[in-house]
Amino acid sequence: MPLHAFDAALSNPAPRPDLTGLRRGVAEFVFFGIKEARACLFAVVIFAAMVLVPREGVLGLPRYDVLLLVAVLAQWAMLATGxxxxxxxKAITLFHVVGFALEAFKVSPAIGSWSYPDPAYTKVLGVPLFSGFMYAAVGSYVIQAWRLLDVRVRHHPPYWLATLVAVLIYANFFTHHFIGDYRWYIAAAALGVYARTTVSFRPLDRERRMPMLLAFVLIGFFIWLAENFSTLMGVWAYPDQLGAWSTVHVGKWSSWSLLVVMTFTIVAHLKHIKERIHVPD
Structure with a gap:
């Protein structure tokens, strides 16, 4: 089945009034899982490449360069197929820019938050260029899930306020090395800003709702799991993982959840997504 036809079947399932109780719960859970997996298509391609591409590279081309080639082809295919x-x-390109700037700062010798240990022709300032696609994968997921789950947002904060919180989140990733980590103050601000915000979605044929903040935290958790997988594969490493691999500190979950807030703010400025976001007067 062509992917567009598969997406249409997922997005417009026939009404199922016969499903009740536990049977409905199971059916909606299964459909939700399938839609989430489909929304992660770009990320799945990237992580599959991390597994399949040997650490020594392919035909003399270093691993990071092969991963960049795979990511570029995957991005081109997503665009070419509609x-x-x-x-x-354009929004995904912005993720590349903000992601690369953050990466270049974090891997610099003065900071050394993490490192990319393998050589590559496409390393700039110690950062392999494919790394930007990992940030783009988060944005791609949000965009794809928005369409497949027919997402709508109620009581979204004013865009200027949401943007201010997103800027503070991003700035803190840099400034906490010099003036202290204010993530929990910013998280408290985000809690207040998004306290009334709910997201509605359709796992199957009925609308369901959840707090927007819960969505941010859940997505952040799964990104944290993906980060554990990536470091296990040796794609990058934190200082405490250089001798032997260990689980990424659970505190990174909060960082990723805040990054999801920032990601959603960027995506929310897309014209066709704004149409499904309600901002109270």
Missing amino acids: LETRDEL
Whole structure:
């Protein structure tokens, strides 16, 4: 089945009034899982490449360069097949920019938060260029899930306020090395800003709702799991993982959840997504 036809079948299932109780709960859970997996298509390609590409590279091409080639081809395929629009690509490109700037700062000798141990032709300031696609994968997931789950947002904060919180989140990733870590103050601000915000979605044929903050935390958790997988594969390493691999500190979960807030704020400025976001007067 062509992917567009598969997406159409997922997005427009026939009404199932016969499903009740536990049977409905199971059916909605299964459909939700399938839609979530489909929304992660770009991320799945990237992580599959991490597993399949040997650490020594392919045909003399270093691993990071092969991963970059895979990511570029995957991004091109998403655009060429219409799975992503040009406007969505602009937002995803912004993720590349903010991601690379953060990476270059974090891997610099003065900071050394983590490192990319393998050589590559496409390393700039110690950062392999494929790393930007990992940030883009988060944005791609949000965009794809928005469409597949027919997402709508109620009581979204004013865009200027949401943008201010997103800027503070991003700035803290840099400034906490010099003036202290204020993530919990910023998290408290985000809690207040998004306290009334709910997200509605359709796992199957009925609308369900959940607090937007819970969505941010859940997505952050799964990104934290993906980060554990990536470090296990040796794609990058934290200082305490250089001798032997260990679980990424659970505190990173909060960082990723805040990054999801920032990611959603960028995506929320897309015209076709704004149409499904309610901002109270």
